[in-house]
Amino acid sequence: MAWTLDDGFSLPAMKAYVNLLQDHDHLKMTMFVLQEAPAWKALAKPITELVNAGRVQLGNHTWQHKSLTGLSDAHIKEQLTHCGKFIEDTFGVSAGTYFRPPYGNIDSRVINVAREVGYTTPVLWLGSTGAGDKESVAGNWKMCQKWMHDGRIVIDHSNSDVTVHNFAKVLGLLKSRNLTTVTLQDVFGNGLR
Numbered sequence: 001m002a003w004t005l006d007d008g009f010s011l012p013a014m015k016a017y018v019n020l021l022q023d024h025d026h027l028k029m030t031m032f033v034l035q036e037a038p039a040w041k042a043l044a045k046p047i048t049e050l051v052n053a054g055r056v057q058l059g060n061h062t063w064q065h066k067s068l069t070g071l072s073d074a075h076i077k078e079q080l081t082h083c084g085k086f087i088e089d090t091f092g093v094s095a096g097t098y099f100r101p102p103y104g105n106i107d108s109r110v111i112n113v114a115r116e117v118g119y120t121t122p123v124l125w126l127g128s129t130g131a132g133d134k135e136s137v138a139g140n141w142k143m144c145q146k147w148m149h150d151g152r153i154v155i156d157h158s159n160s161d162v163t164v165h166n167f168a169k170v171l172g173l174l175k176s177r178n179l180t181t182v183t184l185q186d187v188f189g190n191g192l193r
């Protein structure tokens, strides 16, 4: 199962995810970096360590979280290339070809324009923790139970602490379902360009 984490609007939540990964060395995540969320820069050091250890993959979630389908070609490219440079400058690695379009909004024009700047791997999801939709802690736990299964790409958000409250339960769930967590590049290749 690929546990993917987007946005980073809550610094305490982002810290909790980093701590979770530090404390459980079998866990892996793919983090989609949103450049305008300050948590990324604040936690650059521990996140870089996790990236270098192969525990975290970083993907591009754009500069300002605008719906790409509503932007001009030039602005789509700007949203991706600004964030790509930010990831390289902040973490010393490339996002490769991986990007997640904000709100999951994507069409054939966005796919083609993103390809022109090297982003050939748009990533959506099959299953959500609900943390991006103001789900309650109890609702988040229901969503985790519903969606965390073998072969799934599950979307989670570090914008609040709802999933954080359920970390212990989620770890138990992964164990009881015999699930291992993988990064997207573990499964689909490293996306170097």
Ligand SMILES: [Zn+2]
Pocket: 006, 007, 034, 061, 065, 102, 103
């Ligand atoms: Zn997002």
